Amino acid sequence: MPIQRQYSLPNCKLILQGLSDTEGTNLNPGKVLSILMSAECHIYGQESPLTGGQDFFESLVRQVSSYAQEFLSGISSPRHHSGKQELLELHRIDANLHRLTIFDGNVSRGNMAEQKPGRTIDLTTVQLFDLVEAIDQFFADSLTLPGFSLAVKPVSRRKAKSGEPIAEKVLPVAVGMSGLAVAALALFFVPIPEVQRPKEPQPQSDESVGNLETSPKNTPELGLNPVPVSEGLDSSRESTGIIDDSEQIETKENSELSLTTSREITDPAEIERLQSLLYDAIDESWTIEINADLVYSVTMTGDGYITGYKPINPAAADGVDKTPLPDLLNQKAVGRGNSQSTAKFKVFFSAQGFLEVEPW
Structure with a gap:
C-alpha cells in the first residue's frame, strides 16, 4: 500500500510517495517510507508542481541545501554532487530573486553532450527559505527514507570575502506580511504584566550602616567580569577579567553574592x-x-x-x-x-x- 508524506510551508509544499520494505525489521513495519516512487514540489504562485522520481528528489535536496549554505555564508564553495549531472540547478539573479532550472535531458553539440534546459522558476528569498524548511522537515522525519543522508561540510571562514553582512541578507525574509503575522501571534501570548506598588524603604540602624560601610564591595561574576586590582598589577588582567586562584579565594564570599543577585x-x-x-x-x-x-x-x-x-x-x-x-x-x-x-x-x-x- 502506497505511503505518502507531506511537508507544508506557506509558500512551499513537498509531497513524497512511496512504499515500505521494512517488514521483518525493527523500523515500524508498514509505516516507514523506504522506497521513493514520486516527489512533488509545489511552489506558491506556480500553476503546476515540479515532479520527478528518486533522482529528481535527491538532486533537489543537494542543490537547494548547497545553494542556501552559499547564500547565507557569502562564501562560494563547490556544490554537492553525486558523480553525475544534476537534474536541477540554482543560481542567484539579485538580492531577492533566485532562478531554479530543471533540465529535460542531454542534447548533442558536436562531440559534446550538454544539458537541455527545460523549465525555469524564479523564487523569492521567502519562497527559497520555505523550500529549505520543507527539506529540513523531511530530514527530521525518521520514518521517511531513513537511509538517505546529505554530506554537508562547513566552509572555512578563511575563504570568506568582504561583502554584505548576514543581517542585511536575511532582512527581506524577516519583514512583510508573514513577519507581521508571526509577531502578532507572539504578542498575543505575552501575559499582561502585574503592577505592584513600590515598597516603603525600611529604616536602617546605625550599626547596620556602619557594617555596610566596612563590608567589601560586591564583585562581578567570578572569572567573567573585571575585579578591583592594585595599581602594581598588570593592566591587561584588569581588562580581561581573568582572576587567578588566590584572588578567587579572597573573593569567594562576594562572588557567591554576585551570582545570586545577577539576572x-x-x-x-x-x-x-x-x-x-x-x-x-x-x-x-x-x-x-x-x-x-x-x-x-x-x-x-x-x-x-x-x-x-x-x-x-x-x-x-x-x-x-x-x-x-x-x-x-x-x-x-x-x-x-x-x-x-x-x-x-x-x-x-x-x-x-x-x-x-x-x-x-
Missing part, C-alpha cells in the same frame, strides 16, 4: 538573538590564525555588550591575544556590574579556522 536571561528567543550578535561580532573581528583549539566562556548583556570572558582549556589562556575578545570587551558595560541582565555562551575557536558559539 540571567532565560528567554530562548533573546538568547538566540544574542548568540547571533556575538557570532557576527567575533567573526568580523577575528583575523589572526591559531594553531590550537581555544574555548572560552563569554558573558554578554541584553544590550549586546561583552562584559567578560574566561578561558576553559589551557591553550585558551595563552592564545587569548590572538582572539578579538580583549578588544570586544566593553568597559562601560562592565562598570554597570550586576544591574543588567546577562547570558553566557561557549565560544570555540578552531585551529582550522571555524568559529562556533553556543549557549552555555
Whole structure:
C-alpha cells in the first residue's frame, strides 16, 4: 500500500510517495517510507508542481541545501554532487530573486553532450527559505527514507570575502506580511504584566550602616567580569577579567553574592538573538590564525555588550591575544556590574579556522 508524506510551508509544499520494505525489521513495519516512487514540489504562485522520481528528489535536496549554505555564508564553495549531472540547478539573479532550472535531458553539440534546459522558476528569498524548511522537515522525519543522508561540510571562514553582512541578507525574509503575522501571534501570548506598588524603604540602624560601610564591595561574576586590582598589577588582567586562584579565594564570599543577585536571561528567543550578535561580532573581528583549539566562556548583556570572558582549556589562556575578545570587551558595560541582565555562551575557536558559539 502506497505511503505518502507531506511537508507544508506557506509558500512551499513537498509531497513524497512511496512504499515500505521494512517488514521483518525493527523500523515500524508498514509505516516507514523506504522506497521513493514520486516527489512533488509545489511552489506558491506556480500553476503546476515540479515532479520527478528518486533522482529528481535527491538532486533537489543537494542543490537547494548547497545553494542556501552559499547564500547565507557569502562564501562560494563547490556544490554537492553525486558523480553525475544534476537534474536541477540554482543560481542567484539579485538580492531577492533566485532562478531554479530543471533540465529535460542531454542534447548533442558536436562531440559534446550538454544539458537541455527545460523549465525555469524564479523564487523569492521567502519562497527559497520555505523550500529549505520543507527539506529540513523531511530530514527530521525518521520514518521517511531513513537511509538517505546529505554530506554537508562547513566552509572555512578563511575563504570568506568582504561583502554584505548576514543581517542585511536575511532582512527581506524577516519583514512583510508573514513577519507581521508571526509577531502578532507572539504578542498575543505575552501575559499582561502585574503592577505592584513600590515598597516603603525600611529604616536602617546605625550599626547596620556602619557594617555596610566596612563590608567589601560586591564583585562581578567570578572569572567573567573585571575585579578591583592594585595599581602594581598588570593592566591587561584588569581588562580581561581573568582572576587567578588566590584572588578567587579572597573573593569567594562576594562572588557567591554576585551570582545570586545577577539576572540571567532565560528567554530562548533573546538568547538566540544574542548568540547571533556575538557570532557576527567575533567573526568580523577575528583575523589572526591559531594553531590550537581555544574555548572560552563569554558573558554578554541584553544590550549586546561583552562584559567578560574566561578561558576553559589551557591553550585558551595563552592564545587569548590572538582572539578579538580583549578588544570586544566593553568597559562601560562592565562598570554597570550586576544591574543588567546577562547570558553566557561557549565560544570555540578552531585551529582550522571555524568559529562556533553556543549557549552555555
